[in-house]
Amino acid sequence: MPRQTPVAELRIVVADDHPVVLxxxxxxxxxxxxxxVVGEAGDGVTAARLATDLKPDVLVLDVSMPGLGGTKVAERLREAAPRTRILVHTVHEDVGYLRQMLELGVNGYILKRSSGDQLVRAIRFVAEGGVYIDPLIAGKLLGGPSQKQDIENRPGVELSERENEVLKLTAAGYSHKEIATQLNVSVKSVETYKARGMEKLGFQTRVELVRYASSKGWLDGS
Known part of the structure; x- marks a missing residue:
């Protein structure tokens, strides 16, 4: 009987200044x-050091950290540990924090009031190379009414049923593997449907897709 190859575990560092949350x-x-979990940090300096030394797959990072704030940690790690994906785990629902962290190159932003299942899904998603934005705050990326109208009004764009399904699930934070399982198609097919849909909509990034999904109500109740 052939020996099964063990599945590689994702290596995670968690940083939060509240011991109970940690x-x-x-x-x-x-x-x-x-x-x-290969490392735990209760302050920003320790978080930056552990991520630099251990090179985890994902750093789950609080924004408000003593010693060194989450924004500074993210800045340092873009140079010190560029392969480590950063998932911000925070109470801050102000879109200003979200935009600031996205500009710093973090790979995800999830609110602490989201479910545990969502957090695990977000970690897996960013580890696979995706950008996860919590549906509870994603709608705030739309900006004012005029910006929302620009996003919604895309004349002549007709998505196929599969493209629509794949883009909805992508916007909600599901990985290609999870989407493939749900729709009973191959991962390659998911990638193709996603690429076609994004091209039709004229989008280059997942942030644009999430904004569009929010304008369409795709994320309501997620």
């Missing part, structure tokens, strides 16, 4: 079955 996130991650 312990809860660690327990959640390690109960997922495919992730392991």
């Amino acid at each position: 312990a809860g996130v660690k327990a959640l991650i390690e109960s997922s079955g495919d992730m392991i």
Whole structure:
């Protein structure tokens, strides 16, 4: 009988200055079955050092950290650990924080009031190379009414049923593998439907897609 190759665990560093939150996130991650916490930090300086030294797959990072704020940690790690994906885990729902962190190159932004399942999904998604934006705050990227109208009004754009399904799930933060399983198609097909849909809409980034999804109500109740 051939020996099965073990699935590689995602290596995670968690940074939060609240011990209860830190312990809860660690327990959640390690109960997922495919992730392991390799480092814990209660302040920004330690978070930056651990991420630099350990080079984890993902750093789950709080914004408001003593010693060194989350924005400064993100700035440092773009140089010190460019392969580490950064998922911001925060109470801040102000779109200003979201835009600032996205400009710094973080790979995801999830609110602490979101479910544990969403957090695990977000970690997997950014680890696979995606950009995760919590549906609870994604709509705020739309800006004012005129900007929303520009996003909504795309005459002549007709998405196929599959393109529509794939883009909706992508905007909600599902990975290509998860979408393929839900729709019973191959990962390659998911990538093709996504690429076609994005091209039709004239989008280059997932941030644009999330803004569009919010304008269409795709993320309501997610």
